[in-house]
Amino acid sequence: MHQKRPGNRPLFLCPLPTFPYFLSIHLLIDNSNTRTKFAVADDDRILDWRAVIPTAELSRETIVAALPEFILEQATICSVVPLKAELLEATLNELGIATHVVSYQSRLPISIDYPKPAQIGPDRLANAAALAPLQQSAIVIDFGTAVTFDVVSATHGGTYLGGVIAPGLGALRDDLHQRTALLPRIDLNEPPSAIGKSTEHAMQVGAVIGYRGLIREILKALTTELPETPQIHATGGDAALIASKMPEITQVNAHLTLEGILKIGLLNA
Numbered sequence: 404m405h406q407k408r409p410g411n412r413p414l415f416l417c418p419l420p421t422f423p424y425f426l427s428i429h430l431l432i433d434n435s436n437t438r439t440k441f442a443v444a445d446d447d448r449i450l451d452w453r454a455v456i457p458t459a460e461l462s463r464e465t466i467v468a469a470l471p472e473f474i475l476e477q478a479t480i481c482s483v484v485p486l487k488a489e490l491l492e493a494t495l496n497e498l499g500i501a502t503h504v505v506s507y508q509s510r511l512p513i514s515i516d517y518p519k520p521a522q523i524g525p526d527r528l529a530n531a532a533a534l535a536p537l538q539q540s541a542i543v544i545d546f547g548t549a550v551t552f553d554v555v556s557a558t559h560g561g562t563y564l565g566g567v568i569a570p571g572l573g574a575l576r577d578d579l580h581q582r583t584a585l586l587p588r589i590d591l592n593e594p595p596s597a598i599g600k601s602t603e604h605a606m607q608v609g610a611v612i613g614y615r616g617l618i619r620e621i622l623k624a625l626t627t628e629l630p631e632t633p634q635i636h637a638t639g640g641d642a643a644l645i646a647s648k649m650p651e652i653t654q655v656n657a658h659l660t661l662e663g664i665l666k667i668g669l670l671n672a
């Protein structure tokens with residue numbers, strides 16, 4: 404059972420459902436570099452409830468305040484921020500919640516064909532796990548702080564082969580503003596035309612249309628190294644914007660990482 408929470412409740416993406424309090428629930432945590440996303444699952448079904456905390460603002464207080472009003476039987480933590488992973492695990496264990504921290508050593512629904520599996524970000528493994536079992540090779544693009552491309556073959560139902568890491572759209576946008584005297588920090592929106600008619604417009608073309616070029620070029624290079632045309636999945640905060648004009652991206656799923664975390668959590672309960 405967890406203690407009463409302080410008054411400051413976090414950003415809830417949807418109101419708490421009026422679920423029976425006795426339901427025992429599996430907490431899923433995607434602790435990435437920009438945002439930490441919390442979700443809950445009842446057995447193999449992710450429910451609508453969500454909480455999001457900027458990763459920089461994670462503390463014992465904000466974590467406890469974010470927890471839902473359910474009896475949390477277990478938690479699966481997928482983290483690429485080690486110090487925050489430790490904080491999450493300690494806070495949840497203090498509340499009597501059993502935790503599994505996703506790693507390459509977790510029982511996974513995919514196999515790994517990679518020289519040093521310990522290097523692979525657990526979020527990348529979760530994205531690959533979400534697709535298992537595969538009938539066709541796939542590439543997952545996660546448009547987060549970094550943009551990651553993760554290649555999964557259909558061998559043995561899913562084998563993680565490796566991928567690509569590039570600066571995320573937000574990082575590119577912030578870096579240009581921070582490195583220049585006159586360039587503002589722009590909102591990432593679809594530009595109305597390719598010929599920029601203002602500084603902000605010109606920067607949006609560079610960021611959004613330019614970024615699609617980066618994605619297309621990397622996809623082309625990856626596809627030549629695969630025996631068949633892969634399915635292309637996208638997730639992450641910038642996926643909807645970038646994928647909106649990229650027909651080669653067949654599926655955009657904002658919950659893909661959470662789905663992978665659930666699969667891994669169930670295998671390691």
Ligand SMILES: Nc1ncnc2c1ncn2[C@@H]1O[C@H](COP(=O)(O)OP(=O)(O)O)[C@@H](O)[C@H]1O
Pocket residue numbers: 435436437438439546547548549571572573574591638639640641
């Ligand atoms: N509410 C939001 N807060 C922060 N970033 C957001 C938000 N909505 C969309 N984004 C975009 O998503 C990116 C962060 O994506 P996200 O998947 O949360 O990153 P990560 O998984 O690395 O924490 C940012 O670069 C930003 O451009």
Ligand SMILES: CC(C)(COP(=O)(O)O)[C@@H](O)C(=O)NCCC(=O)O
Pocket residue numbers: 435436437483522523524525526527545547548549550551568571
């Ligand atoms: C590449 C990443 C930073 C992406 O994380 P995110 O953008 O979601 O915060 C993360 O997967 C990571 O820290 N990976 C470790 C290095 C690797 O995967 O090779």
Ligand SMILES: [K+]
Pocket residue numbers: 435526545547548639660
């Ligand atoms: K991510």
